[in-house]
């Protein structure tokens with residue numbers, strides 16, 4: 001049984017304090033987020049997480065991708081689609097992932113244990129497009145989703161070849177809202193998955209009782225859902241696990257929407273129920289969603305609790 005995170009971690013932006021950083025800052029080369037990545041990585045590893053993220057510390061899940069992709073314009077924090085969506089102007093997350101990978105190696109003095117490592121994460125095409133407003137070029141969101149999938153494929157391929165992550169996760173929270181054309185969303189995931197040699201995961205938060213039949217048809221290796229702050233999904237999985245058999249399930253078992261530590265007993269019971277349904281081999285324990293909004297110590301304690309229970313089984 002392994003553990004992971006959905007992705008985001010509380011950010012602490014560090015002002016340049018020593019001479020070298022101040023000098024770098026003068027030339028615009030100081031990176032205030034580097035320290036946040038280091039803290040996110042160390043915190044996840046200290047808590048016992050097996051497959052970590054780089055903490056997704058650089059901003060919200062839409063603009064941190066759309067700002068590198070021609071066709072989008074960001075104004076006052078909102079993303080607009082203004083022309084044809086084309087390939088990204090450069091790699092978006094590779095540098096941070098390589099830094100996270102280097103930190104993992106450093107943490108284990110060069111001998112990273114089997115099964116531990118870094119995963120790549122991108123925000124999915126359907127979610128980015130449904131969070132944006134079309135102002136010109138596209139007549140409908142579906143065509144924009146397909147063009148964005150082709151654009152994000154460059155990022156996925158770059159992550160695969162340069163980082164060689166444990167797996168790559170696509171975040172598609174909008175798929176549970178009923179707003180998305182599921183056929184187009186699936187086609188977009190197929191574009192991302194083509195020729196990929198590492199496993200592909202899809203994270204969908206929210207309640208899945210209206211969409212699980214559609215979701216089960218997606219060609220991914222790992223499905224990631226929330227089960228802690230949600231009392232519907234566990235029943236859906238219990239009754240329909242046959243639809244997901246053969247896949248791994250990212251099992252959200254601590255509640256990322258409350259900023260206090262989850263109950264040990266309730267979490268333990270939930271995990272045990274998850275193991276009964278999915279089996280130890282195919283279950284991946286993680287929080288329901290990203291932990292960005294939690295205080296840093298609470299985020300750590302939640303991950304620690306999850307891993308303490310994991311080690312019991």
Ligand SMILES: [Zn+2]
Nearest residue numbers: 173205289290
């Ligand atoms: Zn989520």
